[in-house]
Amino acid sequence: KKLHKIPKLAVVLVGADKPSKKYVERKEQSAKKIGVLFELKKFKADITTKKLKNAILKIQKDDSISGMIIQLPLPKQINKTAILNAVKPEIDVDCLNSKNQLKLAHGQKTFIPPTPAAILEILKSLKVKLKNKTITVIGAGVLVGKPMAKILRQMGARVKVVKRKTKKIKQICLDSDIIISGVGKKNLVTRAMVHNHSIVIDAGISFVDKKLYGDVDWKEVSKTALYTTPTPGGVGPVTVSCLLKNVVENTRQSN
Numbered sequence: 001k002k003l004h005k006i007p008k009l010a011v012v013l014v015g016a017d018k019p020s021k022k023y024v025e026r027k028e029q030s031a032k033k034i035g036v037l038f039e040l041k042k043f044k045a046d047i048t049t050k051k052l053k054n055a056i057l058k059i060q061k062d063d064s065i066s067g068m069i070i071q072l073p074l075p076k077q078i079n080k081t082a083i084l085n086a087v088k089p090e091i092d093v094d095c096l097n098s099k100n101q102l103k104l105a106h107g108q109k110t111f112i113p114p115t116p117a118a119i120l121e122i123l124k125s126l127k128v129k130l131k132n133k134t135i136t137v138i139g140a141g142v143l144v145g146k147p148m149a150k151i152l153r154q155m156g157a158r159v160k161v162v163k164r165k166t167k168k169i170k171q172i173c174l175d176s177d178i179i180i181s182g183v184g185k186k187n188l189v190t191r192a193m194v195h196n197h198s199i200v201i202d203a204g205i206s207f208v209d210k211k212l213y214g215d216v217d218w219k220e221v222s223k224t225a226l227y228t229t230p231t232p233g234g235v236g237p238v239t240v241s242c243l244l245k246n247v248v249e250n251t252r253q254s255n
Contacts, residue, residue, distance in 0.1 A: 003252065005066075005251050005254070006035070006036075006037055006251070007036045007037065007066050007067070007244075007247045007248045007251040008037035008038075008039065008064050008065050008066050008067070008247075009027070009031055009037070009038055009039070009065075009067045009068070009069070009093070009244070009247045010040075010041060010059055010060075010062075010065045010067070010068045011024055011028075011038070011040050011041065011068075011071055012043070012052075012055075012056060012069070012071060013040060013041070013042050013071045014042075014043045014044075014045060014070075014071070014074055014078065015043075015074075015075050016045065017073065019205070020071050020072075023071065024040060024071055026236075026237075027243065028040065030240045030241070034244060034248075036244055036247055036248065037064075039065070043055065045075050046077075047075075048077070049077070049078050049079040049083065052078060052083055052086075053082060056068075056070075056083065056087065060087070060088055060091070066091060066250045066251040067093035067246060067247035067250055068087050068091045068093065069093060069243070070083055070084060070087060070096070072143070081098070084096040084097055084098075085097055085098050090250075092111065093111055093114075093243060094113060094114065094143075095110060095111040095112065095147065096142060101142075101147075104147055104151070105150055107154050112242070112246070113143065113147045114239045114240070114242040115143055115182070115203055115235065115242075116144065116148040117242035117245075118203075118235050118239040118241070118242045119201050119203060121238055121241075122201060122229060122234075122235065122238060123199070123201075126199065130152060130155045130156065131155065131156035132156060132158065133177045133178055134157075134158045134175060134176045134177050134178075135157045135158065135159050135160070135178040135180065136159075136162060136172055136173050136176040136180070137152070137160070137161045137162070137180045137181075138162055138164060138169070138180070138181040138182070138189070138215065139161075139163065139183040139184075140161050141182060141183075144180075144203045144204075145161060145180075148182070148203075163183075164183050169193070170192060170193050173189070173193040174193060176198070177197065177198070177199065178198070178199045178200075178201065179193070179194065179198060179199070179201070180201045180203060181200075181201070181202055181203060181214075181215035182204050183204045183215050184204045184205055184206045184215070185215055186206050186208055186213040186214075186215070187213070187215075187216075187217040188215040189202070189221060190217050190220065191217065191221050191223065191224050193221075194221055194224050195224065195225075196224055197226050198226060199226055199227045200216055200221055200225045200227070200229070201229050201234075201235065202214035202215050202216040202218065202228070202231045202234055202235060203215075203235045204216075204231070205231065205236075212232050213231065214229075214230070214232075214234070216228060216229075216231070
C-alpha cells in the first residue's frame, strides 16, 4: 500500500471440474482476505488450444496483473505445455513455464513453485536441517515431485525419486528421514513404510466417492511417524499462502 501497488492474481479455469472449482474458490477467499485482487477467467471445456492461448495472451495485456495461474488439470484436447508457456515468465507464479522451470533446475532466481514452497515452510517450522538428510519423493509430477527433488538436491539433501509402482518402495521409505508424496493415490503410504523418526509430508490429492483423500493413511501412519501432515488441512492451505506470497512479492519488485 505504501508503494501504491495492489497485487492482482488472474486465474484461468477451463471446464467445470468440481475439485478445480473448489481449489479456485479457496484461492479467491484467501486472496480477498489479505487484500489481493482476484480475477477469474472461465472457459468452456471444449475450447481449442489455439483459442485458449490467444485468450491468455489477451488477458496478459492488463499490466495490473502481478500473477497468473492456469488451474490444472486441463481438458485432454488441450496442449498443456503450449498453454503453460503462454503465461509470461515474469507473472508465472506457479513456476510452470518452461523458462522458469529451466531457471529452477539451474538454481537461478525465479518463483518457488507453491507446493514445494509449502513443504519447505512446514519443514522449516519443524526446524529440520535438510543438508545430508535422506529424502524419498514419491511421484515425479510437474507440480510437486519434479521441482521438489531439484530444490532439495540444491539444498544438499540426498534425494531418491520413486514412483508408486517402484519395487522395494517400502524399504526405500524405511531407509529415509523424510517422505514426501505427491501422487494422488489414496493410502499409498502405509504405517509399514515409516519408522518412529520419519517425517511424512502428504502433498497428494485424490477424490474417492466425492471425498478428499491424501496419499498417506494418516490415521495409521501418525501412530508411528514423528510428524505427519493431514489431508485435507495440511500442505494445501500453506500452498495457497505460498502462491499469494509469490504474487505479493512480485508486485513489490515490479516497476
